[in-house]
Amino acid sequence: MTKPAFILLALAPLSFAAPLPIAIGTNTGGSGKSEGIYLSTFDPDSGAFGEVKLGAKYTSPGFLTLHPGKPLLYSVGRSEANPMGSVAVFKLGDPLEFLAEASSSGNNPCHLAVDDGGTVLAVANYSDGTTSTLSLDSDGIPKPAFSKKIEGKGSNPSRQEGPHAHGVYFRGKTLHVPDLGLDKVLTWSIEPKTAKPEKEDPATWSSAPGAGPRHMAFSPDGRHAYVVNELDNTVTACTYDSKEGSFTTLHSVPTLPAGEAIRNTTAEIAVHPNGKFVYASNRGHDSIAVFSRDTASGKLTSVEITPCGGKIPRHFAISPDGKWLLCAHQDTNTLAALPLDPATGKLGEAKAPVSCPNPICILFLPK
Numbered sequence: 001m002t003k004p005a006f007i008l009l010a011l012a013p014l015s016f017a018a019p020l021p022i023a024i025g026t027n028t029g030g031s032g033k034s035e036g037i038y039l040s041t042f043d044p045d046s047g048a049f050g051e052v053k054l055g056a057k058y059t060s061p062g063f064l065t066l067h068p069g070k071p072l073l074y075s076v077g078r079s080e081a082n083p084m085g086s087v088a089v090f091k092l093g094d095p096l097e098f099l100a101e102a103s104s105s106g107n108n109p110c111h112l113a114v115d116d117g118g119t120v121l122a123v124a125n126y127s128d129g130t131t132s133t134l135s136l137d138s139d140g141i142p143k144p145a146f147s148k149k150i151e152g153k154g155s156n157p158s159r160q161e162g163p164h165a166h167g168v169y170f171r172g173k174t175l176h177v178p179d180l181g182l183d184k185v186l187t188w189s190i191e192p193k194t195a196k197p198e199k200e201d202p203a204t205w206s207s208a209p210g211a212g213p214r215h216m217a218f219s220p221d222g223r224h225a226y227v228v229n230e231l232d233n234t235v236t237a238c239t240y241d242s243k244e245g246s247f248t249t250l251h252s253v254p255t256l257p258a259g260e261a262i263r264n265t266t267a268e269i270a271v272h273p274n275g276k277f278v279y280a281s282n283r284g285h286d287s288i289a290v291f292s293r294d295t296a297s298g299k300l301t302s303v304e305i306t307p308c309g310g311k312i313p314r315h316f317a318i319s320p321d322g323k324w325l326l327c328a329h330q331d332t333n334t335l336a337a338l339p340l341d342p343a344t345g346k347l348g349e350a351k352a353p354v355s356c357p358n359p360i361c362i363l364f365l366p367k
Contacts, residue, residue, distance in 0.1 A: 309350025
């Protein structure tokens with residue numbers, strides 16, 4: 001007997017997930033002829049991207065972040081007023097509305113972050129190794145406050161001839177800065193009202209010589225930190241003391257298959273929202289390395305190393321539901337979505353990619 005249509009409808013799986021808005025930071029000097037920050041959407045039901053369109057013209061908006069309490073988007077970049085490096089703020093919308101910019105107080109800004117209170121913005125300037133903090137006023141507009149370069153060099157003469165700050169990460173009022181050139185993570189305690197450090201000299205954690213710390217990620221429980229090392233293609237697991245803002249090395253694991261000789265550098269790292277898996281991207285091997293995380297000890301075990309669906313995965317972001325990994329392929333000029341199994345951590349084959357000029361950062365936006 002044929003079942004009534006309303007019964008068939010009731011038995012069918014229902015989904016009410018709306019497409020998620022995303023912003024894409026780009027390299028406007030690349031072959032993809034980017035013009036600035038792009039906007040799109042991502043459908044977590046189908047794994048499809050919406051139309052990719054220009055959200056705001058800006059030069060080299062390579063990394064993006066959000067204000068914790070206001071509808072504001074911050075970007076690194078360059079401008080006529082600040083040719084060495086700038087930090088810009090936009091009001092969220094379609095298109096984005098440019099509000100203001102300030103100098104990054106260094107050369108070639110590559111990463112930025114805003115503290116939980118929304119009063120301090122930090123920026124890493126790669127080329128001269130300067131770390132800068134900017135005070136945010138009540139409207140979220142940045143004002144330069146402090147900049148510091150820690151002198152030194154690493155063991156790789158072609159890449160570590162001097163300091164190269166590559167990331168900035170707040171944990172409360174503590175600021176951590178992976179420095180690729182120094183083989184260190186620098187740590188300052190920042191005064192929220194002034195955006196200046198409480199002490200002039202930072203505390204430091206050291207990687208293996210020549211490792212080149214690039215980016216880092218913290219476990220959801222805050223007990224462990226994971227540093228992706230660009231030059232030796234490893235991830236270092238550490239215990240994290242939140243009271244002291246200090247790290248203790250547990251071990252390092254390779255992001256490439258044993259014996260792999262291809263020229264490669266790592267790029268991004270993230271911990272899954274459930275805390276059970278860690279992901280790192282390989283540029284050259286063009287893959288994502290997946291590790292399981294022992295939630296008690298913090299140590300990592302390799303699960304798989306899987307193709308990312310394009311060339312040079314500069315950045316990726318895990319969807320809020322933990323079921324997708326969105327990857328930005330700098331050289332292919334594409335975005336791709338890889339299905340992610342939260343139970344095993346494994347990634348599926350990348351869905352059909354969508355074109356985007358020189359994408360190097362993906363940021364989920366509030367709905």
